[in-house]
Amino acid sequence: MLEYHHSMSQVLAVDVGGTKTAVGIVDGTGTILEKRIAQSPRGDPVAVVALVRSMAESLCVPTRTVVALGLALPGVLDHPGEVLLRSPSSGWYEVPFTRLFSEALGLPAIADNDVNACALAEATFGGGAGLDSFFWMTVSTGVGGALYQGGRVLAGANGMAGEIGHLVVKADGALCGCGNHGCLEAEAAGPAWSRKLIAQQADSSGAYVAASGHTPLDARAIAESARKGDPRCLHVVDQVSEALACGMAAVLTLFDPQAIFLGGGVAGASDLLLPRIEAKLPGLVLAYDKRNTKITATSLGSDAALLGAAALALRYIERKDFHT
Numbered sequence: 284m285l286e287y288h289h290s291m292s293q294v295l296a297v298d299v300g301g302t303k304t305a306v307g308i309v310d311g312t313g314t315i316l317e318k319r320i321a322q323s324p325r326g327d328p329v330a331v332v333a334l335v336r337s338m339a340e341s342l343c344v345p346t347r348t349v350v351a352l353g354l355a356l357p358g359v360l361d362h363p364g365e366v367l368l369r370s371p372s373s374g375w376y377e378v379p380f381t382r383l384f385s386e387a388l389g390l391p392a393i394a395d396n397d398v399n400a401c402a403l404a405e406a407t408f409g410g411g412a413g414l415d416s417f418f419w420m421t422v423s424t425g426v427g428g429a430l431y432q433g434g435r436v437l438a439g440a441n442g443m444a445g446e447i448g449h450l451v452v453k454a455d456g457a458l459c460g461c462g463n464h465g466c467l468e469a470e471a472a473g474p475a476w477s478r479k480l481i482a483q484q485a486d487s488s489g490a491y492v493a494a495s496g497h498t499p500l501d502a503r504a505i506a507e508s509a510r511k512g513d514p515r516c517l518h519v520v521d522q523v524s525e526a527l528a529c530g531m532a533a534v535l536t537l538f539d540p541q542a543i544f545l546g547g548g549v550a551g552a553s554d555l556l557l558p559r560i561e562a563k564l565p566g567l568v569l570a571y572d573k574r575n576t577k578i579t580a581t582s583l584g585s586d587a588a589l590l591g592a593a594a595l596a597l598r599y600i601e602r603k604d605f606h607t
């Protein structure tokens with residue numbers, strides 16, 4: 284019988300995002316040996332499976348060494364991680380992705396929500412290695428979170444533990460996609476940056492609109508202008524930092540983790556955000572100065588979800604070893 288060792292194994296990792304799909308071969312140390320990225324097809328889930336299959340076939344690393352497939356999916360999964368119950372951003376409901384991918388690629392497959400996968404990547408390959416408890420927060424076009432404790436991501440009674448994007452941080456705040464007002468997602472995700480800037484420029488000449496058209500500056504461009512000292516962009520950064528500080532205060536109060544890791548595209552502005560968040564937390568959290576929780580940007584960058592998919596597959600292999 285073949286024996287697989289965690290550090291020697293190679294797995295196929297798939298990150299199906301709202302806009303992009305990444306496929307890679309990852310080894311047991313978290314090294315991405317090869318990677319392909321393509322636009323995610325809209326609509327038919329079967330088209331996504333076909334796309335991933337063709338991307339996997341184009342990889343040059345010999346797939347005979349690959350023993351399992353890990354999947355990071357955008358949305359809420361059922362408890363065994365077999366069916367994507369709902370993904371409003373992708374328009375997918377009740378899709379049995381795990382079986383579809385397993386059949387298409389001829390490998391055992393294991394799936395989780397993409398934010399949970401990021402937390403697992405942090406625990407396996409990042410700054411979360413060796414920690415007993417930490418919180419992962421993704422801030423990109425949406426906001427998501429995952430509670431990691433005792434070697435696993437906490438699911439909660441309804442699979443929604445850690446869903447910090449819909450924690451209300453500002454009464455009467457911006458309308459969220461979920462229908463409530465003032466959710467962290469509506470106050471701090473990428474689109475919120477643009478909205479907050481536009482709200483300030485009602486009396487301006489449109490200087491904050493990109494020269495090529497009428498597209499408002501995105502979060503990355505706003506952060507760049509803030510670094511150069513633009514007062515309105517700095518005001519947006521202050522507002523977003525305050526919202527994130529309120530969200531993190533809730534995490535610190537309820538969970539008291541050893542660390543909070545910030546990921547997602549907006550984490551690219553962590554040089555602006557983290558000092559402001561740290562400055563606000565003492566006023567929001569009991570005995571903040573006595574705590575040793577580290578709040579940092581992830582070191583995994585934009586590959587966090589892909590590495591999380593790999594970590595899922597590697598854990599699957601370990602469990603398999605355990606039972607044989």
Ligand SMILES: [Zn+2]
Pocket residue numbers: 448449450459460461462463466468469
């Ligand atoms: Zn919401």
